[in-house]
Amino acid sequence: MAQKPSIPKGTRDFSPIEVAKRHYIIDTIKEQFQLFGFHPIETPSFENSDTLMGKYGEEGDRLIFKILNSGDYLKKVDDALYDSKDSTKMTSKISEKALRYDLTVPFARYVVQHQNEIDFPFKRYQIQPVWRADRPQKGRFREFFQCDADVVGSKSLWQEVDFIQLYDSVFSKLKLDGVTIKMNNRKILSGIAEVIGASDKLIDFTVALDKLDKIGEEGVKKEMLSKGISEDAITKVQPLFNFEGNTTEKINKLKDLLNSSEEGMQGVKELEFIVKAIQTIPLQCATLDLDVTLARGLNYYTGAIFEVAAPENVKMGSIGGGGRYDDLTGIFGLKNVSGVGVSFGLDRIYLVLEELDLFPETVAPVTKALFINFGEAEALYSLKAINKLRKEGILAELYPDATKMKKQMNYANKKGAKYVILAGDSELKNETFTVKNMESGTQNEMNFDELKALL
Amino acid sequence: MAQKPSIPKGTRDFSPIEVAKRHYIIDTIKEQFQLFGFHPIETPSFENSDTLMGKYGEEGDRLIFKILNSGDYLKKVDDALYDSKDSTKMTSKISEKALRYDLTVPFARYVVQHQNEIDFPFKRYQIQPVWRADRPQKGRFREFFQCDADVVGSKSLWQEVDFIQLYDSVFSKLKLDGVTIKMNNRKILSGIAEVIGASDKLIDFTVALDKLDKIGEEGVKKEMLSKGISEDAITKVQPLFNFEGNTTEKINKLKDLLNSSEEGMQGVKELEFIVKAIQTIPLQCATLDLDVTLARGLNYYTGAIFEVAAPENVKMGSIGGGGRYDDLTGIFGLKNVSGVGVSFGLDRIYLVLEELDLFPETVAPVTKALFINFGEAEALYSLKAINKLRKEGILAELYPDATKMKKQMNYANKKGAKYVILAGDSELKNETFTVKNMESGTQNEMNFDELKALL
Numbered sequence: 062m063a064q065k066p067s068i069p070k071g072t073r074d075f076s077p078i079e080v081a082k083r084h085y086i087i088d089t090i091k092e093q094f095q096l097f098g099f100h101p102i103e104t105p106s107f108e109n110s111d112t113l114m115g116k117y118g119e120e121g122d123r124l125i126f127k128i129l130n131s132g133d134y135l136k137k138v139d140d141a142l143y144d145s146k147d148s149t150k151m152t153s154k155i156s157e158k159a160l161r162y163d164l165t166v167p168f169a170r171y172v173v174q175h176q177n178e179i180d181f182p183f184k185r186y187q188i189q190p191v192w193r194a195d196r197p198q199k200g201r202f203r204e205f206f207q208c209d210a211d212v213v214g215s216k217s218l219w220q221e222v223d224f225i226q227l228y229d230s231v232f233s234k235l236k237l238d239g240v241t242i243k244m245n246n247r248k249i250l251s252g253i254a255e256v257i258g259a260s261d262k263l264i265d266f267t268v269a270l271d272k273l274d275k276i277g278e279e280g281v282k283k284e285m286l287s288k289g290i291s292e293d294a295i296t297k298v299q300p301l302f303n304f305e306g307n308t309t310e311k312i313n314k315l316k317d318l319l320n321s322s323e324e325g326m327q328g329v330k331e332l333e334f335i336v337k338a339i340q341t342i343p344l345q346c347a348t349l350d351l352d353v354t355l356a357r358g359l360n361y362y363t364g365a366i367f368e369v370a371a372p373e374n375v376k377m378g379s380i381g382g383g384g385r386y387d388d389l390t391g392i393f394g395l396k397n398v399s400g401v402g403v404s405f406g407l408d409r410i411y412l413v414l415e416e417l418d419l420f421p422e423t424v425a426p427v428t429k430a431l432f433i434n435f436g437e438a439e440a441l442y443s444l445k446a447i448n449k450l451r452k453e454g455i456l457a458e459l460y461p462d463a464t465k466m467k468k469q470m471n472y473a474n475k476k477g478a479k480y481v482i483l484a485g486d487s488e489l490k491n492e493t494f495t496v497k498n499m500e501s502g503t504q505n506e507m508n509f510d511e512l513k514a515l516l
Numbered sequence: 517m518a519q520k521p522s523i524p525k526g527t528r529d530f531s532p533i534e535v536a537k538r539h540y541i542i543d544t545i546k547e548q549f550q551l552f553g554f555h556p557i558e559t560p561s562f563e564n565s566d567t568l569m570g571k572y573g574e575e576g577d578r579l580i581f582k583i584l585n586s587g588d589y590l591k592k593v594d595d596a597l598y599d600s601k602d603s604t605k606m607t608s609k610i611s612e613k614a615l616r617y618d619l620t621v622p623f624a625r626y627v628v629q630h631q632n633e634i635d636f637p638f639k640r641y642q643i644q645p646v647w648r649a650d651r652p653q654k655g656r657f658r659e660f661f662q663c664d665a666d667v668v669g670s671k672s673l674w675q676e677v678d679f680i681q682l683y684d685s686v687f688s689k690l691k692l693d694g695v696t697i698k699m700n701n702r703k704i705l706s707g708i709a710e711v712i713g714a715s716d717k718l719i720d721f722t723v724a725l726d727k728l729d730k731i732g733e734e735g736v737k738k739e740m741l742s743k744g745i746s747e748d749a750i751t752k753v754q755p756l757f758n759f760e761g762n763t764t765e766k767i768n769k770l771k772d773l774l775n776s777s778e779e780g781m782q783g784v785k786e787l788e789f790i791v792k793a794i795q796t797i798p799l800q801c802a803t804l805d806l807d808v809t810l811a812r813g814l815n816y817y818t819g820a821i822f823e824v825a826a827p828e829n830v831k832m833g834s835i836g837g838g839g840r841y842d843d844l845t846g847i848f849g850l851k852n853v854s855g856v857g858v859s860f861g862l863d864r865i866y867l868v869l870e871e872l873d874l875f876p877e878t879v880a881p882v883t884k885a886l887f888i889n890f891g892e893a894e895a896l897y898s899l900k901a902i903n904k905l906r907k908e909g910i911l912a913e914l915y916p917d918a919t920k921m922k923k924q925m926n927y928a929n930k931k932g933a934k935y936v937i938l939a940g941d942s943e944l945k946n947e948t949f950t951v952k953n954m955e956s957g958t959q960n961e962m963n964f965d966e967l968k969a970l971l
Contacts, residue, residue, distance in 0.1 A: 066567055066625045066848045069613050072560030074626055076633070077640070080556040095881045096906050098913040098931075101535040105527030105659055106561065106615075106645060107581075112521055126562075129582040129611055131649040135603045143601065148590045156584055158524050160561075170521045171529055178531070180930045182916055185532070190561060194586040204560055217916035219895055226903060341896055342903050393521045426550045440674055441796055448681060448797050451551050458553040461637055461672035475635045476553075 071195070071203030081425035083206075083411060086235065087188055090208050090405050093231045094186040097223060099210045102185050104167040107158045114159070116166045116392060124194045126203075127156040160192040164209045165389070165402075172213055173393035181214030181398075200378075200408065211402030213389060218331060221365045221385065222338040224403045228369060228381060229344040231405065236419050238346045239372030240380070245355035246332055247362050247384075249315060252325015253301070253353070256318065257294035266290060267356035270301065274354070278302045301353055308336045311351045331364060363387040367403060371413045380409045429516050430457040430496075431478040433469050435485045443484050446494065446509055455516045457482075473499065480516065526650070526658030536880035538661075538866060541690065542643055545663050545860050548686045549641040552678060554665050557640050559622040562613045569614070571621045571847060579649045581658075582611040615647040619664045620844070620857075627668055628848040636669030636853075655863065666857030668844060673786060676820045676840065677793040679858045683824060683836060684799040686860065691874050693801045694827030695835070700810035701787055702817050702839075704770060707780015708756070708808070711773065712749035721745060722811035725756065729809070733757045756808055763791045766806045786819060818842040822858060826868045835864045884971050885912040885951075886933040888924050890940045898939050901949065901964055910971045912937075928954065935971065 068074060075083065094101075107128055114122055134155045135143070142150055161167050164187045172179065188208045195201055210227065212220050225242055232240050254263040265288040269281050276284070281302070282295055300314055312333050319325030332351060339349050347369075355366050357379075364385030371377040383403030390398045414420050430450065432443040443459050450457040458478075460469045473481045483495040494512050497504045507515070523529060530538065549556075562583055569577055589610045590598070597605055616622050619642045627634065643663045650656055665682065667675050680697055687695050709718040720743040724736050731739070736757070737750055755769055767788050774780030787806060794804050802824075810821050812834075819840030826832040838858030845853045869875050885905065887898040898914050905912040915924045928936045938950040949967050952959045962970070 066629050067564065068560050068567075068625075068629075069562060069564055072562065074560070074630065075558040076630070077555035077557060080558050083558075084556075096909065096911055098883055098911060100532035100880075101539075102532060103530040103535050103538075105523050105529070106647070107524060107527065107659075109522065109524055112523075123586070126586075127584040128615075129584050129607065131578070131581075133603045135601050135606060146590050146598065148588045151590060152584065160583075170523075174521050174523075175529065175531070180927060182927075192561070204562075212916070215916040217889075219889075219899065219914055219916050222899065223914070230906065338896060338899070342900050425555075428553055434672075434674070441793060444674065444677065444793065445797050451685065454551065456551055456553060459674055459678070461667070461670040461674050472635060472637075 071197030073202060078425055082420050085420065085424045086407060086410055089234045090231050091188065093227060093234060094210050097227050099184045099186040102171060102187055103189060104171055107160050108167060110157055110159045112170050113162055113166060117162055121162060125162050126160040126192045126194055127152055128158040130155055130157055162193060163191050164189060164207045168211060169389045170393055173390050173395045176395060182212050183214055184212045186210040206407045208405040208407055209402055211400050213398050213400035216399045218334050220401050221335050225339055225349060229347040232347055233345040235414065237413065240347045241370045242347050242349050243352040243355050243368045243370060244349060245352055245366040246328035246364055247366060248324045248328030249353060250356060252319045252322035252328055253298060255322045255325060257297045259290050259294050262288060262290055270354045271356045304353055308349065308351050312336065357382055361386055375413050375416055377409055377413055380406045380413060426456055428458055428476045428478040429455050430480045430482050431473040431476065432459045432482045434460040434463045436463045439484055439489060442489050450513060450516060453513060526652030528657060533880055537875050540875065540879045541862060541865055544689045545686050546643065548682060548689060549665050552682050554639045554641040557626060557642055558644060559626055562615050563622060565612055565614045567625050568617055568621060572617055576617060580617050581615040581647045581649055582607055583613040585610055585612055617648060618646050619644060619662045623666060624844045625848055628845050628850045631850060637667050638669055639667045641665040661862045663860040663862055664857055666855050668853050668855035671854045673789050675856050676790050680794055680804060684802040687802055688800040690869065692868065695802045696825045697802050697804050698807040698810050698823045698825060699804060700807055700821045701783035701819060702821060703779045703783030704808060705811060707774045707777035707783055708753060710777040710780060712752045714745050714749050717743060717745055725809045726811045759808055763804065763806050767791065812837055816841055830868050830871055832864055832868055835861045835868060881911055883913055883931045883933040884910050885935045885937050886928040886931065887914045887937045889915040889918045891918045894939055894944060897944050905968065905971060908968065
C-alpha cells in the first residue's frame with residue numbers, strides 16, 4: 062500500500078465546516094466592502110519576479126516562493142555562473158516568476174498598469190491568498206488569505222474616517238463586540254523624535270517604544286539609552302510612558318509635547334480631525350483609541366497607522382491593520398498617488414470567533430430532507446419530489462443506494478438532516494410521504510404540498 | 517521612469533466588472549452545488565511534488581509548475597548530478613512542491629488522507645484555481661478556476677441522474693437555454709471494440725471516432741484502416757456514422773449493435789436507466805443526448821462520460837464535462853472507491869454569457885447615492901446620513917475631496933451613481949438634502965426619512 066499522503070508543511074486542507082466558517086467571514090467582509098463603495102479586483106497568483114523582488118526588504122526576498130522555469134531551464138545558464146553553484150545567483154536565471162507575497166505590491170502594479178482605465182479616487186478591495194516561505198508555527202501559515210481595501214488618488218482624511226466605520230461595521234456584523242481600533246500617525250512619531258532631538262534615531266526610538274507592552278517602562282528606557290538616545294531626551298517623552306485618558310485628553314497631551322514640531326502638530330491635527338468625526342458618528346461595537354507606541358509598517362506608512370486588537374478577554378495578536386501611504390505606486394514609476402488602506406486578518410478573526418462561539422449555527426447549509434432509498438421505483442418517486450423541492454430552494458437529497466435502513470438513517474444523522482422522508486410501497490400508492498422529524502422523532506404521513514409547506 | 521509593469525503571459529488581471537461577472541457565475545454554481553447537498557472543501561495551492569507527479573502522464577508532468585526550494589537549495593545537489601546539468605533530474609532535487617494541476621488529484625489525496633473523518637458517500641465540491649504551464653493561446657490560460665462536484669463511495673446511478681439535473685439547474689439559473697448534455701459510457705466504447713474484434717485497438721478506435729465531427733465519415737474510416745482496424749470491422753460499426761434519432765431510438769440501435777457484448781450491454785443498460793429517469797423528471801433548459809463518439813478522459817472514466825455543449829448558435833468548445841471513475845483513490849493506496857463527478861468551465865461559460873448578453877444588469881453593485889463634498893461641516897453632515905443609509909444596506913458614498921462640482925459629478929457619472937445628493941449651507945440649515953436623479957436630471961429637496969424611503 063502506498064504511503065499515506067500528506068500536504069506541505071505550513072499549508073492546510075479545509076474541511077466543509079471550516080470552508081463554511083471561513084466564507085462566512087469573507088462574505089461578511091465583502092458585503093461591507095461593497096456597501097462602502099469598494100470594487101473588487103483580482104490579480105494573478107504569480108507575478109514576474111522583478112515585480113516582487115526588492116519590495117519587501119532582504120528578508121522578504123528570501124521568503125518569496127519562486128517558480129522554476131519550464132523546459133530545459135538549465136540550458137540558459139552560462140557555465141561560469143553554473144560552476145559557482147551559487148543558489149541566490151542561480152535563482153534569477155532559472156526562475157522568472159514568483160508567488161505573490163502580499164496584495165499591496167500587486168495592487169500597486171495593477172494601478173500603474175491600468176492607470177488609464179481607472180477613475181481616481183479608486184476604491185478597490187481584494188481577497189486572495191498569498192504565500193510566504195516563513196517558518197511555519199502556530200497561527201502562521203505558508204498560504205493564507207489577505208482581505209484588503211484601499212483608496213488611492215486622494216489625500217482626504219474622510220477616508221480614514223470611513224475605514225474606521227468600515228472596521229466597526231464588519232465587526233458589528235460578525236457580532237464581535239469589544240474590538241479596539243488603535244490609531245497612531247507617522248507624523249507624531251517623527252514629531253516626537255524631532256522634539257527630543259533624535260530625528261536620526263526615529264526607527265530605534267519607535268522600535269523601543271513599541272515594546273512598552275512587553276518589556277515595560279524601564280526596559281524601553283534601557284533600550285533607548287543603549288541606542289544612544291540621551292537621558293534628557295527620554296525625560297522629555299516621559300508622558301508617553303503613562304499615556305492614559307480618553308482620546309481628547311490624549312490629543313491635548315500630544316499638543317503639549319509636540320508644540321515645537323511642525324510635523325508633529327500636523328499629525329496631531331490629523332488625529333484630531335478623525336477623532337472628532339468619529340465622536341459625531343459613533344461606532345456601534347468598536348472603540349477608537351490612540352496608541353502612540355503603534356509603529357507598524359513604519360517604512361511604509363506616512364500618515365495614519367491603524368491596528369485592530371481583539372476583545373480584551375481573548376489572547377490574540379492584531380486582527381487587522383492599515384494606514385496611509387504617500388507613494389504606493391512610485392516603485393513602478395507613477396509618482397504622487399497617495400493611498401490609504403486596511404486589512405482584515407482572516408485566520409485570526411476565525412480563531413477569535415471560534416473561541417467566543419460567535420459563528421452562527423446556520424453557517425453551513427444543512428440537508429433539510431433526506432429521502433430514504435427503497436429501490437428503483439420508490440427512488441424515482443422520491444427524486445421527482447426532490448426535484449420540485451430544490452426548485453423552491455430546499456436542500457433535499459436522495460440516499461444513493463437502496464441499502465439497509467440503519468445505514469441510511471445513520472447517514473442522515475451524520476449529515477444533520479432535519480427530516481428523513483420515507484416513501485415506500487404504501488406511500489407510492491397513496492401518493493404521500495412519511496416524514497420523520499429527526500429532532501422530536503415523530504412521524505407523519507402527508508402529501509407533497511403538505512411536505513413542501515413543512516419544509 | 518521605471519518600465520511599465522506587466523504580468524506573466526497566460527495570466528490575467530480581473531477588473532471590478534470582470535470579478536463581479538465571474539463571481540456571479542461562481543456563486544450560481546455554488547448555490548446549486550449546495551442545494552444538491554454537496555459540501556465544499558479547499559486544498560492548498562501547492563502539493564508535495566510526489567502527490568502530483570506521474571498522475572497526468574508525461575505531458576502533464578512537464579506542464580506542472582514546480583516551486584523552487586528555499587535557502588541554499590543547490591547545496592544538497594551532489595556533484596555528479598550537478599555536473600550532468602540535466603534539468604529534469606535536477607528538478608526533483610531542487611523542488612519539492614508544485615502548484616496543483618487540477619482539483620481531482622488533490623481531492624483523491626484529501627479523501628485518502630482524511631478517510632477516517634469522512635462519511636461516505638462523500639459529496640464534495642471545490643472551486644479553486646489551478647495552474648498549467650501550457651502554451652497560452654486564445655481562451656487557454658496558465659491560471660484558471662475549476663469548479664468541480666464529485667460523489668465518492670457509491671456506485672449508484674442515481675448520482676448520474678442527479679448530476680444531469682444539477683447541470684440543468686445551474687444553466688437554468690444562468691438563463692442559458694439550449695445547452696446539450698452529451699452522454700456516453702465507457703462500457704459502450706469497449707463493447708463496440710469488442711464486437712468488431714478490435715478490443716486491443718480501443719484507444720485508436722475511439723480517437724478516430726471522436727473526430728467524426730471534424731474529418732467526417734470517410735476521414736474516420738481512413739484513419740481506422742490506417743490503424744489496422746479491418747474493413748469488415750468498420751462495416752459492422754456503420755450505424756455509428758449516422759447515429760441519429762431520439763435517445764430511445766439510439767438506445768435501441770445500440771442494443772442491436774452490442775447484443776453479443778456483455779460489457780457493451782451493461783453500458784446500454786446504464787444509459788437506459790439514466791435516460792428513463794430524466795424522461796420522468798424532465799429538464800428545464802438543457803437537452804440530454806447520447807453521443808457515442810464522446811471519448812473524453814478515456815484512460816480515466818469507467819462508466820458514464822458527460823460533456824456539455826454550449827447552445828448551437830454559439831461557437832464554443834465544451835463548457836462542462838465529467839464522468840464515472842472506479843478507482844480515483846487507488847493511486848494513494850485506497851482501493852475500491854468509486855466516484856462520479858462533473859466540472860463547469862468557468863472561463864468558457866463567461867464567454868458564452870457575454871456573447872449572448874446574459875449577465876444581469878445588476879451583476880455589480882452600483883453606488884445608489886453619491887454625496888457631493890462641499891467642505892468640512894457639510895461632509896460631516898453627509899457622512900452622518902451615509903452612515904445611517906449603509907445600516908439599511910444602501911450603497912452610499914461621500915466624494916472624498918471638496919473639489920470642483922464638475923469633477924465630483926463626473927465621478928458620480930463614471931461610477932454609475934443613481935442619485936447625487938447635495939447638502940450645502942441651506943440644506944444644513946433646513947436639515948434636508950437636495951437629491952438629483954441622474955437618469956431623469958430632476959432635483960428635489962427632502963428630509964432624511966424621505967431620502968431613505970426614496971433609496
